[in-house]
Structure formats: C-alpha cells, structure tokens
Amino acid sequence: EAQVTQNPRYLITVTGKKLTVTCSQNMNHEYMSWYRQDPGLGLRQIYYSMNVEVTDKGDVPEGYKVSRKEKRNFPLILESPSPNQTSLYFCASSPGWGANTGELFFGEGSRLTVL
Amino acid sequence: GQSLEQPSEVTAVEGAIVQINCTYQTSGFYGLSWYQQHDGGAPTFLSYNGLDGLEETGRFSSFLSRSDSYGYLLLQELQMKDSASYFCASNQGGKLIFGQGTELSVKP
Secondary structure, three states: OOOOEOOEEEEOOOOOOOEEEEEEEOOOOOOEEEEEEEEEOOEEEEEEEEEEEEEEEOOOOOEEOOOOOOOOEEEEEOOOOOHHOOOEEEEEEEEEOOOOOOOOEEEEEEEEEEE | OOOOOOOOOEEEOOOEEEEEEEEEEEOOOOEEEEEOOOOOOOOOEEEEEEOEEEEEOEEEEEEEEOOOOOOEEEEEOOOOOHHHHEEEEEEEEOOOEOOOOOOEEEEE
C-alpha cells in the first residue's frame, strides 16, 4: 500500500530533550516536506526537500533540523524542544515538483507535546 | 508578505452547493491546490489548478483566475461527510503556502 508513515504518532516530552520524528514513504517520491499545524494558523511549512541531499527552509524552520540521506526517509529533528513547538506535525511527499500537479500525500500526523 | 485568505467558516445544508473562496498574495506562483481535512487527520488532496479556468473532479470543482489572484472550490450535492476543513495552498515551486482553512458544516 502506498503510504507516508510517521513515528511516533503521539509523544509527550520535556523541554530540551532531543527528539526525532521519522517519516518514510514507499512511493519513490522525490519531494518531501514537513508541516506543523496549530489552531487558527493552518499548515505551515518547516522544511522541504526536492531530492536526496537537497533541503530548504520553509516558513518556520527555527528550532528544527532535517536530513535527506536517502530518498524514502526525511526525519525531523528537534535538538532542544521548547513548549512553543507543541503542535501537530505532518510529513508529506510528492512525485516531484516538476510534475507540478500540486498533489501532496500526507502522513497521519504526529502530535507532539513539550512540557 | 505572502498570504492566502479564505473564510473561516461556512455552513450549508445537505444537497446544496457551496463555494469556498481563496484570494492570494504570493510571489513565484505556480498554481493553487485544495485539500480536505477531517478532525485533525491527514489532509487529502482534492484538486489543483495550474492554469486559469475550471477543473472538475466528480462533485468537486476548482477555479483559478491568475489575473485576479483568486480561486475557489465548489462542492455540489453536499453530503454530511463533506463536513470538514478545506485549505487552499499556493504552489511556489517547492514551497507550499496554506491558507488558514475553512470549516464547512453541512446540516441535514
């Protein structure tokens, strides 16, 4: 089954404790991206990757890191989480932005709480 | 700044037609996408307009006018299951800017 898989789905952590949210897709998609969703603010892009070893900042990259060492995986790293990073996070992928259909395939989301 | 504006809430009755508007101010605009999201679940893709005009997919249609920086999503023959949040998103060649979402409530 074609899918984007995120882990963990739910996490409660404490300020400053490094964490990684994994994202994996099995559709051989070139493009992957991360979003956070907060009430009243919609979805905001954190980072995106057009292909392996190519990453770029979205609108809200502060406090986050990403890597794209292989095509299928795009982990989101919070080196020192803070309470303002409490949010619902979504990973998404697309065949390639050159295809330009605008269609993203989203994971089920990871709800993160930082105390 | 770059932004997309859409109404925060829309209410309609089952069987009716509803239009959700989206106006945008973005640079490097490639096209406009629409997504549906139920109760904080994964957003799902509905439609994309890369060119001006109307795109039709079943009960859903989407329209884009680049000269007016405006688009809309049209939902016909509304069903209760269409109650959800709807987001427009501007495709900027890698960057995707989302509107804040429109919560659609379908009443019997």
